[in-house]
Amino acid sequence: xxxxxxLYFAENQLxxxxxxxxxxxxxxxxxxxxNQLQSLPAxxxxxxxxxxxxxxxNQLQSLSAxxxxxxxxxxxxxxxNELQNLPAxxxxxxxxxxxxxxxNQLQSLPAxxxxxxxxxxxxxxxxxxxxxxxxxEILIFSxxxxxxxxxxxxxxxxxxxxxxxxxxxxxxFGCIIKYY
Numbered sequence: 001x002x003x004x005x006x007l008y009f010a011e012n013q014l015x016x017x018x019x020x021x022x023x024x025x026x027x028x029x030x031x032x033x034x035n036q037l038q039s040l041p042a043x044x045x046x047x048x049x050x051x052x053x054x055x056x057x058n059q060l061q062s063l064s065a066x067x068x069x070x071x072x073x074x075x076x077x078x079x080x081n082e083l084q085n086l087p088a089x090x091x092x093x094x095x096x097x098x099x100x101x102x103x104n105q106l107q108s109l110p111a112x113x114x115x116x117x118x119x120x121x122x123x124x125x126x127x128x129x130x131x132x133x134x135x136x137e138i139l140i141f142s143x144x145x146x147x148x149x150x151x152x153x154x155x156x157x158x159x160x161x162x163x164x165x166x167x168x169x170x171x172x173f174g175c176i177i178k179y180y
Contacts, residue, residue, distance in 0.1 A: 002026060010034055010054070022046035033057055033077070045069035056080050056100065068092035079103045091115040 006029040014035040021030075022043025027050055034057040045066025052075040060081040068089025073096055080103035091112025101109075155175045171177070 005029065007031070017041055017044070019043045025049060028052070030054070040064060040067075042066045048072065051075070053077070063087055063090075065089045071095060074098065076100070086110055086113075088112045 002023070003026050004024050005026055007024065007027060008029075008031045010031045010033040012035055014032065014037060017032065017037060017040055019041045020043075021041065022045070025046060025048060027047050029052045030047070030050060031052075031054040033054045037055070037058040038061055040055075040060070040063065042064050043066075045064070045068070047070060050070050050073055053070070053073060054075075054077045056077045056079040058081050060078065060083055062083065063078075063086060065087045066089075067087060068091070070093060073093050075098045076093070076096060077098075077100040079100045083101070083104040083106055085106065086101075086109060088110045089112070090110060092115070094116050096116050155172050158171070158175065158177050160177060160179055
């Protein structure tokens with residue numbers, strides 16, 4: 001089992017992922033799409049060769065900091081879960097190229113995500129952009145379908161994908177727009 005490179009457990013109503021998953025250190029593709037997982041064991045961070053992780057359509061409420069150990073990860077699908085925030089360690093995923101987050105309860109991304117901004121494609125997220133927490137200093141958007149209004153007064157930077165034009169954005173004092 002140590003040499004296993006692909007594991008497909010999609011659509012199996014899994015509620016718990018066993019800690020032994022961390023023993024599959026040669027795993028490159030892990031598909032846990034459409035189960036009932038509410039959390040992942042910390043041992044997920046042992047999968048240092050993992051390139052693709054599909055966790056969409058579960059009931060994940062949070063991700064542990066160990067997710068940041070997956071430095072070879074290129075694709076991370078987290079859509080349609082119950083995530084309210086992402087750990088700062090997500091910024092350690094320097095090889096990440098695709099991040100799908102839509103259908104969660106996220107309002108912003110951690111500033112550390114900017115560590116991988118040059119390669120990262122963030123999906124058209126469903127952030128509640130009109131009711132953001134005042135602690136958000138950096139906001140990132142891959143698409144703008146609505147006007148940005150009521151931004152937190154202490155927002156310092158807004159990052160937009162380079163193909164986005166300045167829509168109707170009312171910036172707080174001292175806030176700047178940057179492109180990635």
